[in-house]
Amino acid sequence: MDDTLDTRTGWPQDLKFLIARYPREAWPGHANLGQTARFWLARHDGFRELGRALAGATAEFRAGGVAPRAFQGWFAPRLQHFLSQLHEHHQVEDFHYFPVFRAAEQRLAAGFDVLERDHEAIHAAILATVQSANEFLQSLDDADARFAGDRYAEASEKLLRQLLRHLADEEDLIVPVILDRSEEALGIG
């Protein structure tokens, strides 16, 4: 099974038996999609949105469309917020939610192993992004700002790519469990 975040294209057949019964189209109108699941999905959408906004702002700055200080003022607090919230989100999943779902549906245990490894890979990508962002922000006025910008863009694009894959697969594994069992029965309502 190809479980690396950089190359996989979704879950293998043996982990798809629940998503086959609860396809994405059926989620929004399903009675078991409760408050917790809705909040969690909205949180994921927030990460997608902010991740794309940060990437868009970086591309615009690097194309010369924004002054360095204006860019830094917009960008630095949002990146910090994005990365710290993401880290916290993963902690809550690793220690609170994954154990609940793993116990409820042991046939999906291999999927939760993959998701936990994703969190480790994403954590490494966050650290690389922080380091390259600091170098980038410190060099905004320097002649070599472009190179620091290239390094940051590379690190943050990798992070965003990995994150988008992870969010989609995580939802495909977890939401069907919630719909199948209900939040009340799982004790997460």
Ligand SMILES: [Fe+2]
């Ligand atoms: Fe996650």
Ligand SMILES: [Fe+2]
């Ligand atoms: Fe998540």
